[in-house]
Amino acid sequence: MLLHLKGVLTPEELATARGLLADEALWLDGRTSAGAQASAVKRNEQLAQDSEAARRLQALVRAAVGRDPLFFSAALPRRLYNPLFNRYRPDAPAYGPHVDGAVLHSHADDAWVRTDLSCTLFLSDPQDYDGGELTIHDTYGTHRIKLPAGDAVLYPGTSVHEVTPVTRGARLASFFWIESMVRSDEQRRLLFELDMNLLRLRQQLGETRETLALSGVYHNLLRLWATP
Template identity: 75%
Template sequence: MLLHLKRILTPDEVRHARALLMADDAPWIDGRHSAGAQAREVKRNEQLAQDSAPAAELRALVLRALQREPLFFSATLPRKIYNPLFNRYHPDAPAYGAHIDGAVLHSHADGQWVRTDVSCTVFLSEPDEYDGGELTIEDTFGVQRIKLPAGDAVLYPSTSVHAVTPVTRGTRLASFLWIESMVRSDERRRLLFELDMNLLKLRQRWGETAESTALTGIYHNLLRQWAST
């Protein structure tokens, strides 16, 4: 399931994040330091040093934003969240070729091992600030090209082949992270999400009814069968 989450970050949060990332002393390093053997061959970007003070402050900002967003919880059913990282693309560090994220990652921030079920990118640059830089995601309906407003996010299965096309003008800033879901199957998460969203619409239209209560029971019974905590 590919899902666009709008306005995850407030305008003030976007401005604060950009100020830290665009500061003259921001500790950017070669992005290949955090890549596996295959990814290093196609990764040409910069990444904010994970052990820096700006990275710690920005991690907390992004996590707070995600945790207050009901759609994020409904779509991912998070068990663990890999600490948010931050990257930068520009003409001298322009692209990340086609790759698949590692299945299990070790977080340097909190020491957790996280299975990567869902990938998330939070955009921190406006689309007109750079040329290129689309996040391309291969799914069952073909290749999706994603370039969202600053503060918006996209969720997609970590099993997808994806890439960032070359940035030829300007700078693309983003945060990226992974979620280990309580429900491992993407198909089961999608079904639960669709059921949850339709229940919400039914309640908005008709209020609480016997039918919505029964369907809520079905949702939780499915979650009870499929979830690992």
């Protein structure tokens, strides 16, 4: 499942994030955090994880996704890898096709996270840079994603993906991974679809015996499949 999350950051939060990611921020060669396979195709910059700017931004992003009901419904998060931040410019332009590691260790909070889901939160407006599409390859084809600043995309961690070369301007983003309470992508998708349709039924009909019964089905499936 690939999902566009709109308005994850408020305009005020977006302005704060951009200020913290200005040129004086401590940017490092992105290959310092990549494994052997990824380092061969990774050409970007990454904010130092132990910097004060990173700590403030991590708290900001965690708070934003934590209050987003669509993110919770789709991801059913059990554990989050502490958010990271990257920058693409013409002299550090791209990240070639790769697959993220299945289990990653976060030095910020010493947590091991299974990467069931990946999330990219866009911090630059699309008109501020050329290129830089997050391109996801899956069994349904190729998806090229370039979202408004403050929006995010959630997609399976199993996907082959890349960031196409930035030829003008700078592309700023946060990225992180989610270990879900429901490990199966298919089960998460079914639960999400059930939850969204229950929401629509309640908006149309109010609370009825049928919506109550379907709510019970949702929670019983979650109880069956979840590992909290």
